Every structure is written in C-alpha cells, then in structure tokens.
Amino acid sequence: MKELKHLNKYFLKYKTHLLIGIVITIVARIFLLFTPRYVRRIFEVVEKYNAGLNTGDRTIQGELTEIILYIIGAAIIAGILTFFMRQTIINVSRYIEYDLKNEVYDHYQKLSLNFYKKNRTGDLMNRISEDVGRVRMYAGPAIMYSINTVTLFIIAIAYMFNEAPLLTLYTILPLPILSFAIYKLSKEIHKRSTIVQEYLSKLSSFAQETFSGISVIKAYSLEGQTSADFDELSTTNKKKQIHLVSIEALFFPMMILLIGVSNLLVIYIGGKQYISGEIESLGTIAEFIIYVNMLTWPVATVGWVTSIVQQAEASQKRINEFLTIEPEIKNTVHSPTNVIGNITFNNVFFTYDDTNIEALKGVSFNIKAGETLAIIGKTGSGKSTILELIGRLYDIDKGSIMIDGIEINQHNLQDLRNSIGYVPQDAFLFSDTIKNNIKFGKENATDNDVIEAAKKAHVHKNIVKFNHGYDTVLGERGITLSGGQKQRISIARAVIKSPKILLFDDCLSAVDTETEEKILKNLYQITSDKTTILVSHRVSSTKNANKIIVLDDGKIVQEGTHETLINVDGYYKHLYLKQLSETNV
Numbered sequence: 001m002k003e004l005k006h007l008n009k010y011f012l013k014y015k016t017h018l019l020i021g022i023v024i025t026i027v028a029r030i031f032l033l034f035t036p037r038y039v040r041r042i043f044e045v046v047e048k049y050n051a052g053l054n055t056g057d058r059t060i061q062g063e064l065t066e067i068i069l070y071i072i073g074a075a076i077i078a079g080i081l082t083f084f085m086r087q088t089i090i091n092v093s094r095y096i097e098y099d100l101k102n103e104v105y106d107h108y109q110k111l112s113l114n115f116y117k118k119n120r121t122g123d124l125m126n127r128i129s130e131d132v133g134r135v136r137m138y139a140g141p142a143i144m145y146s147i148n149t150v151t152l153f154i155i156a157i158a159y160m161f162n163e164a165p166l167l168t169l170y171t172i173l174p175l176p177i178l179s180f181a182i183y184k185l186s187k188e189i190h191k192r193s194t195i196v197q198e199y200l201s202k203l204s205s206f207a208q209e210t211f212s213g214i215s216v217i218k219a220y221s222l223e224g225q226t227s228a229d230f231d232e233l234s235t236t237n238k239k240k241q242i243h244l245v246s247i248e249a250l251f252f253p254m255m256i257l258l259i260g261v262s263n264l265l266v267i268y269i270g271g272k273q274y275i276s277g278e279i280e281s282l283g284t285i286a287e288f289i290i291y292v293n294m295l296t297w298p299v300a301t302v303g304w305v306t307s308i309v310q311q312a313e314a315s316q317k318r319i320n321e322f323l324t325i326e327p328e329i330k331n332t333v334h335s336p337t338n339v340i341g342n343i344t345f346n347n348v349f350f351t352y353d354d355t356n357i358e359a360l361k362g363v364s365f366n367i368k369a370g371e372t373l374a375i376i377g378k379t380g381s382g383k384s385t386i387l388e389l390i391g392r393l394y395d396i397d398k399g400s401i402m403i404d405g406i407e408i409n410q411h412n413l414q415d416l417r418n419s420i421g422y423v424p425q426d427a428f429l430f431s432d433t434i435k436n437n438i439k440f441g442k443e444n445a446t447d448n449d450v451i452e453a454a455k456k457a458h459v460h461k462n463i464v465k466f467n468h469g470y471d472t473v474l475g476e477r478g479i480t481l482s483g484g485q486k487q488r489i490s491i492a493r494a495v496i497k498s499p500k501i502l503l504f505d506d507c508l509s510a511v512d513t514e515t516e517e518k519i520l521k522n523l524y525q526i527t528s529d530k531t532t533i534l535v536s537h538r539v540s541s542t543k544n545a546n547k548i549i550v551l552d553d554g555k556i557v558q559e560g561t562h563e564t565l566i567n568v569d570g571y572y573k574h575l576y577l578k579q580l581s582e583t584n585v
C-alpha cells in the first residue's frame with residue numbers, strides 16, 4: 001500500500017463526497033437487511049395461523065400485506081440509496097482518475113527530451129490510461145465494495161448469531177473458502193488478461209504500422225507476407241483469449257457451487273435443529289438462506305478487491321516511477337527576463353546522453369541582435385544540435401551559451417522559449433486545420449495574421465486552392481500535404497509569432513530553388529530586426545547571411561561571409577562550385 005499513499009491527497013480533496021458515500025452505503029445495507037427478517041415474520045405469522053394461534057383482532061391477510069409492504073418499502077429505499085452510493089463513491093473515483101491523468105500529463109510535459117528518448121511512447125500512453133484506470137478501480141469500486149462487505153457482514157452476522165448461533169457457524173463456514181478461491185481466480189484472470197492485452201497491443205501496433213506504410217507494402221507487393229504475419233499474430237492472440245475465457249468461465253459456476261453448498265448446509269443443519277426444537281420457526285431457515293445469498297457476493301468481492309488493490313499498487317508504482325523523475329531542464333529564474341537576441345557560444349561542448357555522441361566539440365561564435373547566421377556542413381556535423389541548445393532543449397556539458405550577455409540558464413525558460421520561433425527539420429503538423437496549425441505559434445492571431453504569415457512563407461496560394469482553404473483539415477482525418485507545403489506551413493507558424501530569435505533548421509530542403517529564393521527574399525525582409533540562424537545544405541540559402549560558419553564533426557572549420565569563403569579553399573568553396581555547376585546544367 002506504500003505506493004497508493006500518493007492518492008491520499010486526492011482522498012483528502014474529496015473527503016466530503018467520500019464521507020457522504022460511506023454513510024449512504026451503511027444506511028443502504030441496513031435497509032437491505034430488513035428483508036430476511038420480514039420474510040421470517042411471514043413464516044411465523046403463517047405458522048401461528050396454521051396452529052390456530054392467531055388470536056389477535058387483525059386478519060392474516062392484513063398482517064401479511066403490512067409485512068410485504070415493509071419489504072417493498074425497504075427494498076425501494078435500499079435501491080435508491082444504492083444508486084446514491086454509486087453516485088458518490090464511484091464519482092469520486094472518476095474525479096481522482098481525472099486529477100491523476102492531468103497530474104501525469106502535466107509532469108510528462110515538464111520532462112526533458114531525454115526522457116522521451118529513453119521511454120517508448122506506448123509505455124507513456126499505458127501509464128496515463130491503463131495504469132490510471134487500474135488505480136481508479138482501487139479509489140472507487142474497491143473502497144465501495146469493502147465498505148459494503150464490512151457493513152453487511154457485521155450487521156448480518158450480528159442478527160444471525162442472535163437468532164441461531166450454531167446455524168450461523170455452519171452457514172459462514174464455506175465463505176472464507178469462497179473468498180480465497182475468488183482471490184486465486186482473480187489473480188490468474190489478471191495474469192492471463194495482461195498477456196491478452198500485450199498481444200492486442202502488438203496486433204494493433206502491427207496493423208497501424210502496416211496501414212501507415214501501405215504505399216511501401218503495395219509498391220513492394222508485400223500484401224501476402226504482411227497478411228501471413230498478421231494471421232500468425234492473430235492466431236496467437238486467439239489462443240491467449242481462449243485461455244483467458246476458460247478461466248473466466250469458472251468464476252460464476254464456482255460461486256453458484258459455493259452458494260449451493262451453503263444453502264444445503266443451512267437447510268440440512270437448520271432442518272435438524274427445527275426437528276429437534278432448537279429452532280422455533282421454519283422462517284429462521286428462510287431468513288438464513290437469504291443471508292447466505294446476500295453475503296456470498298460481498299464475500300466473493302473480498303478476493304476480487306484484494307486482487308484489485310494489488311493491481312492498483314503495481315500500477316501506481318509505475319506511475320510514481322515517472323512522477324518522481326525530475327525534469328533535467330529546470331527553470332531556476334521565475335521573474336520575467338527580456339530577450340533582445342544577442343547570442344554567444346563560448347567553447348561549447350555537448351554530448352547526447354543516450355548515444356554518447358559528442359555532437360559539439362568546442363564551438364564558439366557570436367551573433368548580434370538582428371543579424372543572420374548561416375550554418376552549413378556535412379550531415380551529422382552538429383548543426384541541428386546548435387539550434388536545440390539555443391532553445392535549451394538540452395543543457396551543455398562545458399563552455400557557455402550567453403543570450404544578451406546572460407548565461408542561458410539564467411533566463412526565465414518560458415520567456416526564452418517564447419522569444420524563439422523554431423522551424424524543425426521534420427515539419428510536424430497536428431491533425432487540425434491549416435489555420436490552427438499556423439495559429440499554434442500565436443494563439444490570439446487573427447485570420448489576417450494567419451494569411452499574412454502564410455503569404456510570407458509562400459504557401460498562401462497553395463492553401464486557397466484547397467476546397468476548404470485555411471479550414472482544410474490535415475493529417476489522418478484530412479489531406480496529406482507535400483513535403484514542401486508542410487515545411488512552408490511550419491515556417492508560417494514561426495513567422496506569425498514574430499519572435500526575437502528565428503531558428504530555421506534546413507527547412508527549405510523540400511522546396512525547389514525558385515520557391516526557396518522567393519521565401520528567402522520574404523524572410524530577409526521580416527527577419528531584418530530579428531536574430532536569425534539558418535541551417536542549410538544549400539549555398540543559395542546561406543549566401544546573404546551576415547556570417548556563415550562551416551561545421552565538421554562538431555567543430556567550426558570555416559567562418560566568414562559568402563564573399564570571403566568562396567575565395568578560400570575549403571568545404572564552402574567546393575560546395576559552392578558544385579552547386580553552381582548543378583544549376584548551370
């Protein structure tokens with residue numbers, strides 16, 4: 001139960017609801033327990049009548065009708081209270097589920113990129129959905145059924161002992177066996193259903209991947225192979241399902257068997273006691289049979305609840321594992337900090353934790369606010385890494401990064417990131433409208449702002465050609481854009497924000513040189529007062545920058561303007577000549 005202590009703060013938050021729920025549960029059970037006693041009364045009245053002892057002034061019909069009305073009344077009240085019992089306790093579990101999901105989601109958002117690299121998305125999703133769901137079973141049903149069982153048991157056993165102590169002992173004898181058997185069964189069911197769940201997610205991941213890559217599968221004519229693979233997975237899944245169903249099928253027969261045994265015991269022992277005169281009325285036997293049937297389910301739930309609590313404990317442990325991870329990138333400055341846009345790298349070293357690749361090995365450069373820096377270099381030379389470090393997606397190992405003369409980690413993280421417009425290498429667009437994808441950069445942007453940004457990114461003309469224009473939905477539910485269109489929408493998203501620092505990571509690679517030229521012309525206009533860093537593989541993109549650095553294996557190997565660099569032998573000049581000859585072909 002150590003891990004489940006995490007939920008105490010939520011129980012405290014909803015204590016009023018919970019207390020009301022507990023009181024309602026107890027009262028509901030009290031009303032439910034009226035029935036067996038009134039049934040005994042019916043027997044007693046009839047027995048007296050048969051023995052000619054009904055000497056009162058009321059008729060037998062009158063007395064029976066009154067008792068039956070009491071039974072109906074008690075059942076209705078118990079029913080209504082049971083409804084409110086669920087409405088309070090189960091609702092609390094839903095509130096806790098909601099709060100816990102939000103807590104986990106908020107925490108995920110704070111965690112650094114390294115966390116996302118170390119953990120699979122499926123695992124993150126599982127902990128926020130299935131694990132939270134299992135914890136909810138503890139916060140709601142487990143608590144409700146436990147109170148239910150305890151109340152019912154205490155009151156019923158008290159009544160029963162008062163009535164016929166020996167018969168009570170025989171009656172409750174099979175109940176612990178039932179509880180233990182259900183516990184064992186629930187554990188086995190859980191074990192098997194976890195396996196089924198694993199196979200189900202394998203099956204759905206397989207299907208999802210096949211559908212996403214359907215064009216490759218068709219192009220390589222691999223339909224037969226993928227169908228066979230699916231069939232194999234699906235057959236194993238079916239076997240595991242049948243294995244699960246076979247144990248689930250035992251649940252009710254076992255309950256019926258044990259109820260039957262208890263009933264037989266009541267009839268046998270009760271009958272003997274009636275014959276010997278230890279019990280006065282057959283009504284007691286009828287009353288006990290109802291108690292047995294009433295107690296069986298709550299007792300069975302003891303086993304079930306134990307297994308729920310164990311599962312919840314394991315799930316909460318998994319959730320806590322993530323909740324206790326501290327974000328690697330911490331905001332230590334809570335007062336607002338202003339960003340103007342001067343960026344300095346002083347002998348920066350950086351190694352990626354997961355791969356141990358030293359991506360930057362003593363990089364130093366300086367850009368003043370409003371200037372444009374172009375970074376060029378072979379693939380894997382560290383260009384994107386520089387941009388990620390400016391956005392403080394990672395902290396460096398050695399050296400320093402200064403923004404406006406202040407260490408990057410002495411800036412308010414929120415303010416720093418708000419003053420950056422980042423266009424990544426792989427443009428990521430959400431399954432939403434084009435308008436909302438662009439507005440993602442600035443929530444309160446008007447439609448005009450969106451159109452302006454799209455024009456600057458040279459994508460407006462493409463957008464208006466779609467049937468729904470800016471309201472066209474992208475992604476799985478909508479249309480698929482070309483690589484170049486995606487890149488330009490991603491540029492519009494950064495531009496609309498009008499940030500102090502613009503970071504473009506090879507974001508024109510999928511557009512033709514003519515469009516590139518036009519976009520760059522627009523960009524140079526809008527970036528005149530912004531610090532811009534442009535990563536590219538094309539000299540045509542970098543030539544107008546105030547400064548160009550050439551990276552190789554994490555080090556700056558050349559530095560200067562386009563004019564100076566084309567006049568010295570080196571990577572830049574070679575690239576320039578190569579690309580010049582390509583355009584002249």
Ligand SMILES: Nc1ncnc2c1ncn2[C@@H]1O[C@H](COP(=O)(O)OP(=O)(O)OP(=O)(O)O)[C@@H](O)[C@H]1O
Nearest residue numbers: 352354355357359378379380381382383384385386
């Ligand atoms: N997220 C990451 N985790 C681990 N290693 C990484 C990560 N990103 C990059 N690397 C490694 O760091 C080195 C520099 O990568 P980076 O992406 O900065 O290069 P790049 O110059 O931008 O390359 P490209 O031109 O192909 O985009 C590479 O060796 C790469 O494998």
